[in-house]
Amino acid sequence: xxxxxxxxxxxxxxxxxxxxxxxxxxxxxxxxxxxxxxxxxxxxxxxxxxxxxxxxxxxxxxxxxxxxxxxxxxxxxxxxxxxxxxxxxxxxxxxxxxxxxxxxxxxxxxxxxxxxxxxxxxxxxxxxxxxxxxxxxxxxxxxxxxxxxxxxx
Numbered sequence: 033x034x035x036x037x038x039x040x041x042x043x044x045x046x047x048x049x050x051x052x053x054x055x056x057x058x059x060x061x062x063x064x065x066x067x068x069x070x071x072x073x074x075x076x077x078x079x080x081x082x083x084x085x086x087x088x089x090x091x092x093x094x095x096x097x098x099x100x101x102x103x104x105x106x107x108x109x110x111x112x113x114x115x116x117x118x119x120x121x122x123x124x125x126x127x128x129x130x131x132x133x134x135x136x137x138x139x140x141x142x143x144x145x146x147x148x149x150x151x152x153x154x155x156x157x158x159x160x161x162x163x164x165x166x167x168x169x170x171x172x173x174x175x176x177x178x179x180x181x182x183x184x185x
Contacts, residue, residue, distance in 0.1 A: 042099035049155040050098055056148045060129055063144075064136030073131045080127030087113050087120040100159035108167045116182040118160075118173070122152050123180045156180075 042050070068074055088096060090112030095103050113120035126149065133145045156179060163170045178185055 040101055040104070042101055045158055046099040046101060046155075049100070049151055049158065052151045053148065053155065056144050056151065057125070057129065060132050060141055060144050060148070063138070063141055064132060066132060068131055068135035070135070073135050076134075077128050077131040080124045080131065083113055083120055083127065084124030087124065090114065100155060100162055102162065102166065106166075108163070108170060108173070110173055110177075114177070116177070118177050118179050119156050122156055126152065126180065 068077065091109055095106050095109070097103060113123075117123050129145055129148060133141045160170075160174065164174075
């Protein structure tokens with residue numbers, strides 16, 4: 033395979049952010065139940081999971097990456113859940129972890145969840161810089177579509 037066809041290795045900031053993300057998610061997951069007892073929280077976790085699956089389906093497995101750097105053959109996707117938020121996978125993750133924390137809301141879990149939110153906001157900022165460099169049309173998309181919460185933020 034030629035060098036220009038191969039995907040580039042993740043950068044140090046990417047490795048750091050994804051490492052922090054996975055450690056925090058693991059700490060939240062292993063310190064409480066993953067399936068809530070209340071129906072309202074079950075709706076949140078199911079909705080978050082379905083949103084993530086929808087985003088994966090629209091992206092296609094060849095384009096999915098855990099690191100902000102995109103595949104060399106990657107395309108800008110603005111359909112499916114990407115019509116409503118620029119980062120539906122992050123929204124999905126934040127919804128599911130919100131349910132985990134609300135189902136067992138100890139102070140340390142709330143602090144971990146805030147740490148996850150901060151990590152993801154930094155990661156998506158870095159990812160957006162990469163998207164702007166790669167896709168000039170991303171600027172227009174960015175002006176129209178909110179980051180994580182439709183019509184809000």
